[in-house]
Amino acid sequence: MTVISYTLEKCQKCMKCLHVCLTGAISLQDARVKIDNEKCTNCATCIEACVNQGLQAKGSTLADLENYDHTIALISTAVLGECSTLAQAEELMMAIKKLGFDEVINLSSYDGAMYEEMRRYVGVNRQQTTLVTSFCPTINRLIEVKYPILLSNIVPIDHISEVAARDIRKRKDLPSNTGIFLLCECVAKLTLAKYPYGNKYSEVDHAMVIADLFPQISRNLSSERLSTTINEKGLYNVTSNLYTKGFTDKNVVVADGLDKVVKALELAEFDRLKDCDLLFLSGCINGCIGGNLLWGNPFSSFNNVRQLMKETNDTVADINNNDLYGVTIASSFNEKISLHNRLANFIKINEIVEKLPGYDCGACGFHSCRAMAEEILADRATLTDCRILKGSEVNEDK
Amino acid sequence: MMEYSYVINKDDYANAGKVSTQIKKILKELGVPPEVLRRMAIACYEAEINMIIHSYGGIIKLSISDQISFVFKDKGPGIPDINMAMQPGYSTADDRARELGFGAGMGLANIKKVSDEFDIESSVEGTTLNLRFNIL
Numbered sequence: 161m162t163v164i165s166y167t168l169e170k171c172q173k174c175m176k177c178l179h180v181c182l183t184g185a186i187s188l189q190d191a192r193v194k195i196d197n198e199k200c201t202n203c204a205t206c207i208e209a210c211v212n213q214g215l216q217a218k219g220s221t222l223a224d225l226e227n228y229d230h231t232i233a234l235i236s237t238a239v240l241g242e243c244s245t246l247a248q249a250e251e252l253m254m255a256i257k258k259l260g261f262d263e264v265i266n267l268s269s270y271d272g273a274m275y276e277e278m279r280r281y282v283g284v285n286r287q288q289t290t291l292v293t294s295f296c297p298t299i300n301r302l303i304e305v306k307y308p309i310l311l312s313n314i315v316p317i318d319h320i321s322e323v324a325a326r327d328i329r330k331r332k333d334l335p336s337n338t339g340i341f342l343l344c345e346c347v348a349k350l351t352l353a354k355y356p357y358g359n360k361y362s363e364v365d366h367a368m369v370i371a372d373l374f375p376q377i378s379r380n381l382s383s384e385r386l387s388t389t390i391n392e393k394g395l396y397n398v399t400s401n402l403y404t405k406g407f408t409d410k411n412v413v414v415a416d417g418l419d420k421v422v423k424a425l426e427l428a429e430f431d432r433l434k435d436c437d438l439l440f441l442s443g444c445i446n447g448c449i450g451g452n453l454l455w456g457n458p459f460s461s462f463n464n465v466r467q468l469m470k471e472t473n474d475t476v477a478d479i480n481n482n483d484l485y486g487v488t489i490a491s492s493f494n495e496k497i498s499l500h501n502r503l504a505n506f507i508k509i510n511e512i513v514e515k516l517p518g519y520d521c522g523a524c525g526f527h528s529c530r531a532m533a534e535e536i537l538a539d540r541a542t543l544t545d546c547r548i549l550k551g552s553e554v555n556e557d558k
Numbered sequence: 559m560m561e562y563s564y565v566i567n568k569d570d571y572a573n574a575g576k577v578s579t580q581i582k583k584i585l586k587e588l589g590v591p592p593e594v595l596r597r598m599a600i601a602c603y604e605a606e607i608n609m610i611i612h613s614y615g616g617i618i619k620l621s622i623s624d625q626i627s628f629v630f631k632d633k634g635p636g637i638p639d640i641n642m643a644m645q646p647g648y649s650t651a652d653d654r655a656r657e658l659g660f661g662a663g664m665g666l667a668n669i670k671k672v673s674d675e676f677d678i679e680s681s682v683e684g685t686t687l688n689l690r691f692n693i694l
Contacts, residue, residue: 308592309599426579429596430603493592499694502589503622507560509587530587 162200163217163350163357164207166193171214177206178522182418183305188525198492201301203418203443204347204452217347217453220355220366222373225260228339228365233261234324237268238345238398238448239370240390241461246471250385256343258380259373268394270324272476274317275393275406277484281315282410282438289313290413290433295320295397297348298443299421300489307425311491313439318486319352320397325363327479341366343373345451346444371453392472398448399465403440410437417445509533516546523547559623566606566632568615571655578603581620588622590693597672598626598691604665605630605687611655612637613685624694625674630687637680644670 162185171193178186178193185199186206193214195206207215225231233256243249249266257264274295282291292313294300303310321342328340342364344350351357353367396402400416413436415424421441427433444450449465450458512533520528524545526535535541543549562584564577582599590598602618609616609632616632637643643650646667670676675690 306586308586309596311592429582429599430575430578431600432575432603491592493589495591497589499590503624506588506622510560 162195162197163202163347164195164200164204164215165218166195167214167216168192170212172212174211175522175525176209176211177215178525178527180205180209181527182302182422184527184531186527187531199305201298201305201443202348202351203298203302205418207347208452217350217369218356219344219350219369219372220341220353221368222259222376224355224366225339225341229337230263230335231261231339231341232263232265232328233257233259234321234340234342234364235264235266236321236343236345236349236370236398236448236451237266237271237394238451238461239343239454240266240268240395240468241398241449241465242454242456244464244467246388246390246468247385249390249468250388251381251383252377253388254384254386255377255380255382256373257386259376261341264386264388265324265328266388266390267320267324268391268472269389269475269477270320270327270479271394271397272391272474273479274320274323274484275397276476277317277481278315278438279406279410280481281317282407285315286410286437288434289431290428290436290439291315292428292439293441294318294487294489295448296441296443297351298346298418299441300487301348302421302443303425304489304492307429308491308493309429310425311489313428314487314489315438316485316487318484319349321349321352321364322362322486323479323484324477326483327477329363339365341368343368343370345370345448345454347452348443349451369453371455374455389475390468390472391476392469392474393476395465395469395472399462400440400442400447401462402465402469403447407438411435412438412440414440416440416442416447416450418443505537508537512536512543515543515549517548519548521548559621561622562620564618564620566609566613566616566618568610568613570610570615574607574610575603577618578606581618584620584622585626590626594626594691594693598628601669601672601689601691602628604669605689608665611651616684626691626693628687628689630685630689632684632686634682634684636682637678637685640678640680 183199185196187194240249253264294314294317325340344367350367353364354362355366400414404412415421446458446462449461516529518529524532526532613632614634619629621627644666673689674692677688679686
């Protein structure tokens with residue numbers, strides 16, 4: 161499911177989004193950008209490439225707070241990367257509380273618990289294959305869509321916001337109509353909540369874009385603080401340069417940013433990373449602290465985190481280990497389509513591909529000649545839609 | 559039946575794995591189940607690397623029909639003792655290959671382990687490795 165919305169009026173049809181998409185999820189049809197939900201990984205590369213804000217991710221708004229008697233804001237640990245001291249973090253959390261939340265909880269102690277469980281899990285479960293971290297929803301989707309060989313390598317530890325929300329809902333003093341809001345640092349994490357995207361099974365009610373709230377947060381900032389603690393290992397969990405710190409006896413390969421991730425996944429499919437116990441994969445540069453919905457940047461955030469490390473504690477959230485698990489990543493492989501049919505289809509598509517120029521220029525509105533061939537086979541396009549063939553006199557009988 | 563053919567050059571370490579990457583892409587486009595795909599990717603990669611390290615070069619052929627077959631055919635110098643070469647850990651790779659992280663001596667044994675059918679013939683004229691994978 162994609163959380164990326166499209167505004168026709170703002171779209172210049174420049175097709176930059178189409179070219180940068182890793183999974184070929186974007187096409188231009190009937191002069192509109194279309195995003196294929198089956199392929200989109202919510203990596204937000206298209207949003208970054210869009211020159212005119214035609215593509216954007218939208219979250220819930222503060223107006224949604226009114227539907228609840230009690231509201232809790234969960235602050236992604238990565239957001240703490242905006243602060244270089246505990247005092248700043250406490251001021252930030254107070255400013256967020258003033259947006260209208262009854263409680264504000266930073267997720268670092270949950271991230272810390274997850275980090276420790278990951279260490280334990282790798283120690284116990286490392287066998288033949290390299291294990292892959294599961295905290296990044298974009299990576300999980302990318303593996304599902306493009307690297308199906310590696311699906312079984314993903315450690316089934318759940319997303320931290322789900323773990324935290326589940327834990328909070330167990331509290332006996334919690335009013336019945338409590339709304340849990342996740343303030344997200346990246347587009348991928350927006351996908352996890354019930355609203356605005358309609359996930360049925362999420363424990364988180366609403367996901368919000370932290371950058372959208374920034375102007376108000378900024379106005380609310382003062383010397384007033386909300387007392388909190390920051391867990392050291394929680395920071396490791398969201399910072400690629402620190403992740404290996406706790407794995408002194410393990411071989412952990414860190415790949416941050418989609419370029420590195422793709423390289424690592426290609427190698428892992430050939431089992432070329434078998435000497436590595438755990439593959440830490442983050443779609444964002446420098447880990448979650450490089451989230452594209454933060455107002456800082458991955459590099460200054462890393463410096464901040466290093467400063468912040470001086471004021472951390474080591475108390476992780478007290479969660480039953482079993483409650484940390486539960487991420488479900490379905491295989492996108494459709495077993496209902498027989499291999500006979502796949503083969504027949506594959507041959508037909510290849511026959512059409514042979515007639516196309518093979519430049520993958522995208523001018524037809526599809527990201528590759530192969531994608532175009534699939535459309536032609538489905539009668540949604542014709543060879544004459546190819547600009548290159550048209551330019552060099554299309555031979556209809558070809 | 560669809561056929562693809564690729565040329566492999568001796569000592570072409572710079573392009574090691576490129577053909578396997580292309581083949582893996584084709585097999586994904588075809589849509590073979592992940593479990594077979596994994597085995598084919600590993601076998602193809604190992605065999606491609608073997609060819610680059612040990613042979614004078616050759617060709618890789620991929621055929622797709624009701625089953626998927628690979629032919630790795632090189633121009634020599636041949637494997638003197640195939641039984642020995644099949645032993646896990648046995649390697650004749652030179653220092654250069656080892657420095658680059660290849661040549662651990664698991665290649666052929668590994669390929670045989672992951673293939674549904676494995677057939678190898680070798681003489682000084684060259685080595686031909688036939689692999690088949692069941693997809694139906």
